[in-house]
Amino acid sequence: MSRSLTAAELPAAPATRGDRTVFALRGVGKTYARRNIEALGRVDLTLDAGTFSSVIGASGCGKSTLLKIMAGLVPPTSGSVMLAGRPVTGPRRDIGMMFQQATLFPWKTTLENIVLPIEIRDGRAAARVHHGNAHALLELVGLKGFEGVYPKELSGGMAQRAAICRMLITEPEVLLLDEPFSALDELTRDFMNMELQRICLQRGATAFLVTHSIPEAVILSDTVYVMSPRPGRIVETVAVDLPRPRTLDMVTTPRFGALVDRIRSHLDKGSFL
Amino acid sequence: MSEVALSAALETENTVWTEQDSWFDRIPRSVAMAALAVVAIGLWQAVSWSGLISPIILPSPGDTLRHLIFVGGNLLSGGYMLQSLWVTLQELVLSFALAVGIGFALGVLVGETAFGERAVMPYLVAVDTMPKVAFAPLFIAWLGFGIESKVALATFIATFPIVVGTAAGLHASDENARMLFKTMGASRWQTLVKMKLPTGMPQFFTGLKIASVGVMAGVITGEFLGGGRGFGELIRVASTNLDTARVFALILYLSLLGLLSFGLVAWAQRRVVFWQSASVAREVG
Numbered sequence: 001m002s003r004s005l006t007a008a009e010l011p012a013a014p015a016t017r018g019d020r021t022v023f024a025l026r027g028v029g030k031t032y033a034r035r036n037i038e039a040l041g042r043v044d045l046t047l048d049a050g051t052f053s054s055v056i057g058a059s060g061c062g063k064s065t066l067l068k069i070m071a072g073l074v075p076p077t078s079g080s081v082m083l084a085g086r087p088v089t090g091p092r093r094d095i096g097m098m099f100q101q102a103t104l105f106p107w108k109t110t111l112e113n114i115v116l117p118i119e120i121r122d123g124r125a126a127a128r129v130h131h132g133n134a135h136a137l138l139e140l141v142g143l144k145g146f147e148g149v150y151p152k153e154l155s156g157g158m159a160q161r162a163a164i165c166r167m168l169i170t171e172p173e174v175l176l177l178d179e180p181f182s183a184l185d186e187l188t189r190d191f192m193n194m195e196l197q198r199i200c201l202q203r204g205a206t207a208f209l210v211t212h213s214i215p216e217a218v219i220l221s222d223t224v225y226v227m228s229p230r231p232g233r234i235v236e237t238v239a240v241d242l243p244r245p246r247t248l249d250m251v252t253t254p255r256f257g258a259l260v261d262r263i264r265s266h267l268d269k270g271s272f273l
Numbered sequence: 274m275s276e277v278a279l280s281a282a283l284e285t286e287n288t289v290w291t292e293q294d295s296w297f298d299r300i301p302r303s304v305a306m307a308a309l310a311v312v313a314i315g316l317w318q319a320v321s322w323s324g325l326i327s328p329i330i331l332p333s334p335g336d337t338l339r340h341l342i343f344v345g346g347n348l349l350s351g352g353y354m355l356q357s358l359w360v361t362l363q364e365l366v367l368s369f370a371l372a373v374g375i376g377f378a379l380g381v382l383v384g385e386t387a388f389g390e391r392a393v394m395p396y397l398v399a400v401d402t403m404p405k406v407a408f409a410p411l412f413i414a415w416l417g418f419g420i421e422s423k424v425a426l427a428t429f430i431a432t433f434p435i436v437v438g439t440a441a442g443l444h445a446s447d448e449n450a451r452m453l454f455k456t457m458g459a460s461r462w463q464t465l466v467k468m469k470l471p472t473g474m475p476q477f478f479t480g481l482k483i484a485s486v487g488v489m490a491g492v493i494t495g496e497f498l499g500g501g502r503g504f505g506e507l508i509r510v511a512s513t514n515l516d517t518a519r520v521f522a523l524i525l526y527l528s529l530l531g532l533l534s535f536g537l538v539a540w541a542q543r544r545v546v547f548w549q550s551a552s553v554a555r556e557v558g
Contacts, residue, residue: 097452152548
């Protein structure tokens, strides 16, 4: 087995914060022709390198559709989606994705689950070469020593940590997070959010989170996009100017409360018309 | 120290509600099974002593035991019964292998392709609803009185549960897993081999278990109706001679063979789907 890299030796972040556009969406819309439902109006969105953005909205406001379009899983009806200067026309190697469920496969060990994207992309031999990186990632998320453990022995939070490793193993340009911790209990979720921040800061990752928790969006993000439904569109862009690294104590500060109130007022206006 | 422990124990007894098992719940499973067998055989013995039922219809346990020993001796000494058993065993293994091959291929066709699901599946359902044993005379007419007609009937019976198990297994993967494989850029083949098939292994093995029972029914039915030199033929001959105790003994040996084949499939399932049993244990425990 190859020597494990330590977390500090991981490949450096591809860019410093905010100086380069990673994702650019221009006038992206989606209409489901069969039922003639306009799921998404014209959405414009720019994600800079190393920034954390969230989109928040009520259920059915089209935020999941937006995420699927960005991931190349669903084609938009109109507009353009550019990732790292190239249009997104299908699933891409430079996109890492995470879902509400960890979706680890029970017949593979934690380590084998983490290198699965490499195995799919470049075969088993390449996957073995990446075992060293996987060890380093496990250390990064605090799962060192769980390499050979099968998923059924992991708790919900541990399983999501392993899913983070699997998302990071291909060193994606951007992380698309679809309510990744919403199935966890609240204490674990708060803790995992702080872990996510630490990991993103350490790796200089560009991340885009879909959530329906306002505090979660505020504590994690540099920018929060508020979406309203029918058709889904961005009604407000809120810049979060809380200093980094964020801590859970900040939740009680007046500034945090003001940001939450501002987002809530826009959500209320948009979603209950 | 001991006083503290005692008072704690008393306290526990007074405050914690414990589920009261009846004495019946506390009997070990093996003891309960043995007790039931003893009661059943006792009843059987009582009925045959009473002389109410002719031994041609219900032989006594003693007669049956004598025949069990005789048949066992014949099998162990390599007599004609062992040759019959060998014929039946060949039929079982061949038809099971064929059923697995055909059933798996059809199951993938039906579970993975739109053509299979829309065009092939309705016909499979239609054929599956037919009484398959009724096809036995046809197989005998087409393939003769040898081993082939028995293998054909048993394969015919055992294929359908494997088709259904395989197809159900391919539909068992959840939306997230499919989306994950899409985002990883997996091909259809990779998605099938690396995700859908392993996910569906429990359902596939359920099909195999049903099939392992089905081949036995098919082979023995084939031998009843189509002669030959198998174990079913021994049973048929014994029953025409009104030798009911022999029939009982032969059926018991046959059921041992059935248990063995079912057990082999269950053992293979535990080895292949090693993640299944433990997760069930966690849900229960």
